[in-house]
Amino acid sequence: MSNDSKTITPEKILFPKSNYLWEDSPDPAKFSECVHCGMCLEACPTYQQTGLEAHSPRGRVYLIKSVAEGKLQLNDFFADPVNTCLDCRACETACPSGVQVGALVEEARGQLYKADPPSGLSGFINKLFLRGLFPYASRMRMLSFLTRSYQRSGLRYLARRTGLLRILPKHLQEMERALPDLKAKPVLGRIDELLAPFGTKRARVAMLTGCVMDAVFADINEATINVLRHNGCEVWVPRNQSCCGALHVHAGDRDMAKQLAKQNIDTFLSEEIDAVIINAAGCGSTLKEYGELLKSDPEYAGKAHLFAEKTIDVSSFLDKLGLIPPKGELDVTITYHDACHLAHAQGIRVEPRRLLESVSGIKLVPLPDSDRCCGSAGIYNLTHPEMAGELLDRKMGDLPSGCDAVVMGNPGCMMQFMVGVVRHDRSEQILHTVQLLDWAYREQGDMLSKKPEKARRSEVS
Numbered sequence: 001m002s003n004d005s006k007t008i009t010p011e012k013i014l015f016p017k018s019n020y021l022w023e024d025s026p027d028p029a030k031f032s033e034c035v036h037c038g039m040c041l042e043a044c045p046t047y048q049q050t051g052l053e054a055h056s057p058r059g060r061v062y063l064i065k066s067v068a069e070g071k072l073q074l075n076d077f078f079a080d081p082v083n084t085c086l087d088c089r090a091c092e093t094a095c096p097s098g099v100q101v102g103a104l105v106e107e108a109r110g111q112l113y114k115a116d117p118p119s120g121l122s123g124f125i126n127k128l129f130l131r132g133l134f135p136y137a138s139r140m141r142m143l144s145f146l147t148r149s150y151q152r153s154g155l156r157y158l159a160r161r162t163g164l165l166r167i168l169p170k171h172l173q174e175m176e177r178a179l180p181d182l183k184a185k186p187v188l189g190r191i192d193e194l195l196a197p198f199g200t201k202r203a204r205v206a207m208l209t210g211c212v213m214d215a216v217f218a219d220i221n222e223a224t225i226n227v228l229r230h231n232g233c234e235v236w237v238p239r240n241q242s243c244c245g246a247l248h249v250h251a252g253d254r255d256m257a258k259q260l261a262k263q264n265i266d267t268f269l270s271e272e273i274d275a276v277i278i279n280a281a282g283c284g285s286t287l288k289e290y291g292e293l294l295k296s297d298p299e300y301a302g303k304a305h306l307f308a309e310k311t312i313d314v315s316s317f318l319d320k321l322g323l324i325p326p327k328g329e330l331d332v333t334i335t336y337h338d339a340c341h342l343a344h345a346q347g348i349r350v351e352p353r354r355l356l357e358s359v360s361g362i363k364l365v366p367l368p369d370s371d372r373c374c375g376s377a378g379i380y381n382l383t384h385p386e387m388a389g390e391l392l393d394r395k396m397g398d399l400p401s402g403c404d405a406v407v408m409g410n411p412g413c414m415m416q417f418m419v420g421v422v423r424h425d426r427s428e429q430i431l432h433t434v435q436l437l438d439w440a441y442r443e444q445g446d447m448l449s450k451k452p453e454k455a456r457r458s459e460v461s
């Protein structure tokens with residue numbers, strides 16, 4: 001790996017032989033807190049699957065520290081365990097010392113990205129999705145349009161009937177089968193930028209629509225806005241917002257992540273708001289960590305912390321605001337999956353369950369190991385399909401029987417579970433928390449639209 005750009009950072013004073021040669025290198029204050037006690041081992045999905053010390057949190061921390069001390073190079077021996085990490089943060093929940101393993105892994109990936117930019121499959125995914133699509137709302141709208149056209153024009157039927165999809169790897173075939181029908185067009189740019197509350201105004205909030213969420217799950221964005229308005233919120237949906245940069249941070253592309261973060265900070269702080277509402281766990285986690293991402297930027301460091309303080313997941317916001325209970329009754333049995341970046345990264349667990357239990361008729365059945373990663377992890381299911389598949393199979397095996405739906409708060413998890421429903425020939429609907437709330441409000445006659453449809457089951461060719 002090339003070391004042609006040598007930016008000297010404060011860490012070099014502590015570790016003069018450090019092999020981290022670029023800014024934003026792993027912070028010694030973080031990895032020095034690890035005492036290698038092993039409390040993290042059973043919490044780590046990759047360690048559970050492989051049993052390899054290097055693929056455990058404490059193993060990764062040791063490797064990260066070894067590079068800082070000049071004992072290890074930025075080579076494949078180091079890159080493999082760092083890149084195989086799901087960044088699920090379950091180890092942080094288990095760690096008695098509070099080691100920020102997720103931040104260390106992301107900082108290490110940033111160094112690897114600089115030393116040896118991604119190539120092959122990872123390079124293709126990076127260029128196509130992370131650099132070519134997600135940062136551009138217009139391109140995401142076009143992708144959504146093309147996907148809807150594929151689904152409605154007969155091309156999907158033709159591709160499946162002719163066996164054309166067999167040229168794809170099996171996990172991509174499963175994703176195609178599981179992709180929901182895109183009935184709603186992206187919200188950003190389509191709806192009014194400012195929407196009045198239903199009833200007395202209680203708060204003025206801004207909403208991040210997200211890139212994947214708006215392209216694939218625009219109906220969830222609509223549901224989020226409806227639920228907020230039912231709870232007295234004036235909702236501002238700024239058109240100049242951008243992708244949050246979560247996937248870029250996870251992939252090590254910190255330069256692009258910083259560009260996107262600055263655009264969002266400038267946009268959302270341009271008006272007085274009570275909160276920035278997020279309905280995607282991964283996005284929310286990254287937005288709350290903008291202060292860490294931009295800590296070395298004298299112009300944006302302070303603004304990033306202010307922005308992060310205003311950022312809140314929709315379930316936490318509604319819980320703190322005090323949900324106005326919907327009058328509609330739903331006769332449905334559900335179980336709830338804790339998205340990693342909601343439960344582990346943001347500590348949000350009881351709030352979604354409290355909201356769901358406030359709806360009359362909902363029966364909530366516990367899900368064993370509900371906070372264990374499903375294997376989605378951003379684009380991990382694309383870059384590491386075998387490990388992601390093993391974790392998904394284990395998660396699907398834990399699902400309690402007799403449930404009508406599995407509910408969660410993250411689009412990546414939803415897409416992964418939809419693949420699981422197809423793979424294991426199950427019938428549960430995969431829903432977001434706000435969809436059930438919105439459904440209950442519509443049942444009382446305030447909003448008129450169709451209920452979520454049953455998930456389709458299809459065999460993979």
